[in-house]
Amino acid sequence: MRAGKEAEAVAAAESDRAKPTRRRMTSSTGRPRSEEAHQAILDATLALLAEVGFSALTVEGVAQRAGVGKATIYRRWSSKLPLVVEAFGALPGFEDVDAGSLEQDLKETLKKYLEAFNTTALGTVFPSLAGERAHNPELSKMIEPVARARREPFVRIFERARQRGEIADDVDLGLAADLVLGPISVTLFFRGGVLSPRMVDPIVDLALSGISKRN
Template identity: 40%
Template sequence: MGEIAAKARKSIGARRNPESADAILEAAEAVLSEAGYSGFSIEAVARRARAGKPTIYRWWPSKAALLIEVYQRQKRVETPDTGNIEADLAGFLMNLFAHWRDTSSGNVFRSLVAEAQSDAAAAAALADYAKGRRAHTGRMVERAKARGEVAADVDAELVADLVASFAWTHLLTNRLDGEEATIRAAIRYLTCGILKPTERKGVLDPRGTS
């Protein structure tokens, strides 16, 4: 059954054994590669890794949770630090689109988002993942605050949600070949707004002031 399957698993309780966890993740990657999202199951992973299903469920409470960790393990998306918030956010989106477009990760993540609409476990796993990514993306905004480029009272995680909404919409509608100019325009709208400068005075501020 191959090198991965040759590794015998040992359960040591709720605390992960790094070697065992890595072997399970490797097995999960192999099953996903061979069987695709529709053929992926905890049973198949357990057989390939020679691990007990209770051990897998102890460390990953659902199939979706395991798949999200596989997705994160495969994800290689650079977060730029150019000293300019527009360039950082646009560069991040371009890197993310390229990753989704050029690897199997995009299909996996798209399927997870779709399953989360009808499966509570998948929805919970996706929400946990999104929380971590929100904080990660928000660091670009926090760096810009430290440079004095962005107002100190801007909610960095809300900005991250807006960036993610643009990305997820393009993923779910299979529009990952967008031109760089379109991505940069979207970020410009986010950072500068869409109202004419003469129309901005008196508009309700998102922080509750005008």
């Protein structure tokens, strides 16, 4: 029942914060940064991301919605990208499931997964960010830990399954995770479709048993 992987990812993303290091090095007098403003900015960012999407998101809009000056944002994040990444990374992660069998673990985890996409900004924010990766290596590096954190629970499920002997030794666990997540990804990106929990069982069944006719 692990949790909190998200926190690590967030911490990694936060390392892009403007210059906390140099700041500490010089001196530490002066008014401390307002934690209130910080949170208000992240909240406003998530709200606007969900409403208008990544490319229509403006720092000006975030500042206004958060009741904050633009400089207060730029003091913490160098541009809208790391801001969005941090806001995105702060979305709640989800706990591991251990129902005893590979099939049940996958199905339950996947259902929680879809629910998170449907009920939080994940479903709209993640595609927005993912779409920018190809043209923005910086962004790509930043969301990498966040994205990985969303895939790893599945790798752990397969690790446990291997220990139980449910799968062959030569199966690439990462590839297995991708196979199960794949139809979700295809639906989300290629088909622009709605992610229904009803998709889960057929996906898991087919991924586990394979497409070929069993002899």
